[in-house]
Amino acid sequence: MIEKSTKKRILDAAEKLFALHGFDGTSLRAITTEAKVNLASVNYHFQTKEALVDAVMARRLEVVNRRRLEMLAEAEHAAGANPPRLERTLEAFYRPALELLRSPEAKYFPMLMGRLITETALFQRLFESHLVEVERRFRAAIRRALPDLPPPDLAWRMLFTIGILTQSLAAQPVLQAVLRKASSPCDVDGTVARMVAFASAGLRAPVHKEVGKCAQG
Amino acid sequence: MIEKSTKKRILDAAEKLFALHGFDGTSLRAITTEAKVNLASVNYHFQTKEALVDAVMARRLEVVNRRRLEMLAEAEHAAGANPPRLERTLEAFYRPALELLRSPEAKYFPMLMGRLITETALFQRLFESHLVEVERRFRAAIRRALPDLPPPDLAWRMLFTIGILTQSLAAQPVLQAVLRKASSPCDVDGTVARMVAFASAGLRAPVHKEVGKCAQG
DNA sequence: GTACACTTAAAACGATCGTATGATTGAAAA
DNA sequence: TTTTCAATCATACGATCGTTTTAAGTGTAC
Numbered sequence: 031m032i033e034k035s036t037k038k039r040i041l042d043a044a045e046k047l048f049a050l051h052g053f054d055g056t057s058l059r060a061i062t063t064e065a066k067v068n069l070a071s072v073n074y075h076f077q078t079k080e081a082l083v084d085a086v087m088a089r090r091l092e093v094v095n096r097r098r099l100e101m102l103a104e105a106e107h108a109a110g111a112n113p114p115r116l117e118r119t120l121e122a123f124y125r126p127a128l129e130l131l132r133s134p135e136a137k138y139f140p141m142l143m144g145r146l147i148t149e150t151a152l153f154q155r156l157f158e159s160h161l162v163e164v165e166r167r168f169r170a171a172i173r174r175a176l177p178d179l180p181p182p183d184l185a186w187r188m189l190f191t192i193g194i195l196t197q198s199l200a201a202q203p204v205l206q207a208v209l210r211k212a213s214s215p216c217d218v219d220g221t222v223a224r225m226v227a228f229a230s231a232g233l234r235a236p237v238h239k240e241v242g243k244c245a246q247g
Numbered sequence: 248m249i250e251k252s253t254k255k256r257i258l259d260a261a262e263k264l265f266a267l268h269g270f271d272g273t274s275l276r277a278i279t280t281e282a283k284v285n286l287a288s289v290n291y292h293f294q295t296k297e298a299l300v301d302a303v304m305a306r307r308l309e310v311v312n313r314r315r316l317e318m319l320a321e322a323e324h325a326a327g328a329n330p331p332r333l334e335r336t337l338e339a340f341y342r343p344a345l346e347l348l349r350s351p352e353a354k355y356f357p358m359l360m361g362r363l364i365t366e367t368a369l370f371q372r373l374f375e376s377h378l379v380e381v382e383r384r385f386r387a388a389i390r391r392a393l394p395d396l397p398p399p400d401l402a403w404r405m406l407f408t409i410g411i412l413t414q415s416l417a418a419q420p421v422l423q424a425v426l427r428k429a430s431s432p433c434d435v436d437g438t439v440a441r442m443v444a445f446a447s448a449g450l451r452a453p454v455h456k457e458v459g460k461c462a463q464g
Numbered sequence: 465g466t467a468c469a470c471t472t473a474a475a476a477c478g479a480t481c482g483t484a485t486g487a488t489t490g491a492a493a494a
Numbered sequence: 495t496t497t498t499c500a501a502t503c504a505t506a507c508g509a510t511c512g513t514t515t516t517a518a519g520t521g522t523a524c
Contacts (some may be wrong), residue, residue: 275482276480276482286482287485289482290483294483295483296483
């Protein structure tokens with residue numbers, strides 16, 4: 031087989047090590063050792079570590095989010111004038127991320143996605159370039175399916191819906207002891223089905239009236 | 248007012264900076280500068296950075312988890328021979344963590360809890376000492392409330408239930424733009440009510456039969 | 465064969481990291 | 495007053511960090 035280019039070797043090694051040990055916890059030397067390339071080649075191909083981080087994230091986020099929008103568009107087309115079914119909308123959001131677990135090539139990336147929410151600066155950079163449209167389109171689709179849900183509750187429930195995915199991705203190395211062989215992480219279809227079942231029920235839950243006041247803001 | 252001890256000053260500064268920038272992203276020098284104490288006092292009071300991290304987490308996790316078990320015990324007592332209501336069980340899990348947001352003293356800790364899941368080594372250390380009993384007791388309570396839920400689904404749904412909290416805590420600095428003023432983070436009662444409504448509906452969702460096979464294990 | 469652009473290599477830069485050392489402080493114990 | 499000891503101080507150690515420099519290869523066009 032054709033040997034991988036230096037650039038791709040760096041991206042793959044960085045993706046793996048970033049996922050396992052975090053961005054700050056992974057040195058460029060660890061990456062170049064794993065990738066079996068020279069240290070300076072990182073700066074040659076990516077200039078800085080921050081740019082390498084962005085490149086690692088962008089490479090897969092592009093694919094995942096394009097697929098998400100595709101599947102959402104298919105769901106909307108299939109529904110015609112009606113709003114797409116909530117379950118199908120949720121699957122369009124969850125599945126493209128989880129499908130990566132099947133690929134030996136990209137299997138570390140989901141764990142990395144699970145880290146994204148805690149990396150404030152990186153998240154804000156990526157949100158504008160890769161997530162803002164996804165958020166907008168899915169919000170609109172869920173809104174159409176649940177027209178009676180007040181916007182604040184919609185916002186909170188979308189956050190919870192994302193949290194279901196994030197937690198499952200981030201927890202993979204650590205919660206397998208808790209999930210005592212409950213279900214294998216590579217059972218993508220089962221995981222998607224479980225997430226969709228949980229999230230759709232949560233999104234459809236009756237809205238509690240009493241919302242407390244906030245003293246500070 | 249009485250000035251805080253050096254040890255407490257270090258813990259408070261570390262809690263804040265760890266929450267904002269992560270463990271690897273925060274140097275001991277940044278902590279001692281923020282705390283206005285000498286660099287060497289960290290090693291005098293805590294020996295190593297890792298021990299400081301453990302101390303920062305243990306200080307609040309002890310309180311939060313004690314309160315969780317207290318509230319769960321109250322719920323079980325109130326229910327008598329019956330299983331405690333799912334809503335009350337969930338509130339016992341969520342509320343003690345969110346109440347910290349009210350306290351100026353501890354307001355950074357929830358964000359730090361949101362980081363816990365991505366710190367594999369730290370999580371495993373803390374799980375055995377602070378979380379294993381909480382997990383066991385809450386699992387049992389939810390199991391009693393939902394006796395027909397197969398154990399694998401219970402495990403997954405508990406993971407999702409935790410994810411709702413984790414995401415909300417970790418996302419605070421970053422998702423406020425997304426949650427465009429939907430609800431203020433210091434509205435603890437409202438947030439708890441929204442989490443409980445979502446999670447209880449998700450936990451009670453009908454179980455989808457078809458669970459895919461896993462090719463790899 | 466020479467010129468040229470692209471890529472990789474070895475080595476080192478200054479900065480910053482966690483940690484350790486030994487002196488100094490200050491108040492209680494004797 | 496003298497002794498004692500926990501606490502704090504300034505300082506420095508060796509290691510490792512991201513980044514840079516300079517040179518050596520590589521293939522292609524002329």
